[in-house]
Amino acid sequence: MNNADLFQSELATLEQALWIQGRNNASAAEYRDALGTLIVEFQRLMRETSRLIRHSDRAELETNRLNRQLQELAAQLEYRATHDALTGILNRAAIIERGTRLLADEAVALIVFDIDFFKRINDAHGHPAGDMVLRDLVACLGPVVTDGEHIGRVGGEEFTVLLPGHGAAQACALAEHIRACIERHPFAAPVGRSVTVSLGVSWNVAGSSFDAAYGRADEALYRAKRAGRNRVECAEEPPCGQHRQTSPNPPSPNPPFADS
Numbered sequence: 001m002n003n004a005d006l007f008q009s010e011l012a013t014l015e016q017a018l019w020i021q022g023r024n025n026a027s028a029a030e031y032r033d034a035l036g037t038l039i040v041e042f043q044r045l046m047r048e049t050s051r052l053i054r055h056s057d058r059a060e061l062e063t064n065r066l067n068r069q070l071q072e073l074a075a076q077l078e079y080r081a082t083h084d085a086l087t088g089i090l091n092r093a094a095i096i097e098r099g100t101r102l103l104a105d106e107a108v109a110l111i112v113f114d115i116d117f118f119k120r121i122n123d124a125h126g127h128p129a130g131d132m133v134l135r136d137l138v139a140c141l142g143p144v145v146t147d148g149e150h151i152g153r154v155g156g157e158e159f160t161v162l163l164p165g166h167g168a169a170q171a172c173a174l175a176e177h178i179r180a181c182i183e184r185h186p187f188a189a190p191v192g193r194s195v196t197v198s199l200g201v202s203w204n205v206a207g208s209s210f211d212a213a214y215g216r217a218d219e220a221l222y223r224a225k226r227a228g229r230n231r232v233e234c235a236e237e238p239p240c241g242q243h244r245q246t247s248p249n250p251p252s253p254n255p256p257f258a259d260s
């Protein structure tokens with residue numbers, strides 16, 4: 001639709017008024033009629049314009065509201081795609097993605113840890129109590145794992161912490177701190193007893209693959225399990241590193257949830 005179609009009636013009125021104005025002999029009555037018609041058209045145009053402006057303001061508000069809603073939904077989707085629904089920390093996919101990205105640029109230490117005898121918690125107190133332990137454990141790590149360190153739940157009762165910029169000794173010390181915090185933490189009823197974790201640590205040069213870094217920490221974790229649980233084992237550093245550390249605490253003679 002062009003302007004001529006859009007303003008057909010207004011253009012006709014305007015042409016009539018111009019024609020009368022161009023004549024030398026138009027009468028006062030013809031001028032009055034033309035002016036009257038012009039006034040009516042002008043008032044109608046004003047009303048119509050105001051209505052369109054109000055409509056466009058409402059449409060703009062609605063568009064802004066929908067945009068905000070879309071952004072919130074996108075943020076929620078992004079959060080759900082990257083976070084564990086039970087504990088609110090990163091999920092497995094997000095940890096792998098972050099770990100891979102970080103390792104491409106810098107050395108990263110990894111802590112992998114796993115709750116000791118978690119099956120017995122579920123068996124003794126029920127799955128919901130086990131879920132409570134998982135949530136409580138993550139909450140108690142809040143003050144220990146700080147900004148810039150990334151914690152994720154990579155399996156049922158298995159967690160990973162990515163530590164960019166940490167040396168091997170620093171990572172092993174943090175793992176020991178995590179172990180001690182969890183051991184000391186008073187887990188709520190119905191579990192109401194101590195829960196422990198076993199931890200494996202690897203330190204990895206920039207350019208390492210995430211699989212290799214994780215695999216080395218996981219091997220160390222299984223050494224910690226075999227050595228009696230509730231302890232930290234650190235993987236040997238890759239070639240040219242020298243550090244190796246084993247947690248000083250001895251295997252617990254009475255591990256929590258051990259068969260009596």
Ligand SMILES: Nc1nc2c(ncn2[C@@H]2O[C@H](COP(=O)(O)OP(=O)(O)OP(=O)(O)O)[C@@H](O)[C@H]2O)c(=O)[nH]1
Pocket residue numbers: 086114115116117118119120122126127128129130131134155156157225229
């Ligand atoms: N409550 C709860 N339990 C889970 C969840 N995911 C996995 N599990 C349980 O975690 C338990 C893991 O048991 P195992 O792999 O035998 O390990 P464990 O009993 O912790 O023994 P160790 O690792 O050898 O010390 C199983 O009973 C799973 O059902 C979960 O989301 N919630």
